[in-house]
Amino acid sequence: MKNNKKNLSSILKTIAQDRERTNILRSGEQNLIAYLVQRVPKWLTSDGLSYIGLFGNLFVAVCLALAGFLNQPIYLLISLPGFIINWYGDSLDGRLAYYRKIPRKWYGFSLDITIDWIGLAMIGLGFLFYADVLWKWLGYVFVVLYGWEMVTAQLRYKVTGKYSIDSGIFGPTELRIILMAIIATEYFFVGAIYYLVIAACAILVITNLTDTSKLLKAADERDEKEKKEKATKQTEENRKIHTLITKDK
Numbered sequence: 134m135k136n137n138k139k140n141l142s143s144i145l146k147t148i149a150q151d152r153e154r155t156n157i158l159r160s161g162e163q164n165l166i167a168y169l170v171q172r173v174p175k176w177l178t179s180d181g182l183s184y185i186g187l188f189g190n191l192f193v194a195v196c197l198a199l200a201g202f203l204n205q206p207i208y209l210l211i212s213l214p215g216f217i218i219n220w221y222g223d224s225l226d227g228r229l230a231y232y233r234k235i236p237r238k239w240y241g242f243s244l245d246i247t248i249d250w251i252g253l254a255m256i257g258l259g260f261l262f263y264a265d266v267l268w269k270w271l272g273y274v275f276v277v278l279y280g281w282e283m284v285t286a287q288l289r290y291k292v293t294g295k296y297s298i299d300s301g302i303f304g305p306t307e308l309r310i311i312l313m314a315i316i317a318t319e320y321f322f323v324g325a326i327y328y329l330v331i332a333a334c335a336i337l338v339i340t341n342l343t344d345t346s347k348l349l350k351a352a353d354e355r356d357e358k359e360k361k362e363k364a365t366k367q368t369e370e371n372r373k374i375h376t377l378i379t380k381d382k
Contacts, residue, residue, distance in 0.1 A: 148163075158306055179235075198263065264326075
């Protein structure tokens, strides 16, 4: 039992070494990822998992579109496993690379962000096909707001050197659960999706403004730090030049 706990602790340390997590489900989620990453078939690569995650979002988008085109709400419920598929691929792709000790930090980072954006756009498009004419704009607004959150995460990484995919206690996993709940509610209460998405958008506006404010503060602090470092360096160079001139005299 002790060996198993030690092994799990070692795996958790290995797969979480490049990012900080603050989401409310992080403990259970990380333990589950540590369990699953050991059981991924050897033939399945990190890239393969990334594309599995993308397929999950595509599945959700197609089901939303079919629910609208065919006027068959059952496709709303059928779409829900797509979020689980997306979680599996998106959560394990980079972690698998670290577990197998073959990480490609910048390649994986670039591929992950690109696929996440494409997947988000797909779901937004699926909502566009499902929604009534008066509500189609909601899909666009949601994509823009979540895209804003993604951009903020990348800028935060650039400014602070620390990468976090979470916004406070909410992360991608919590978002998937919220979206699943919204879609499931729509199946039982037609039209509820519009008001729930509006609420989700309102929350995104608040978190985006908060995160952007923190980002700008961190950026300002970095600017001040770099200015001081530059001034110190210039002073040191001037001192050296002065010393050389004095010696020549």
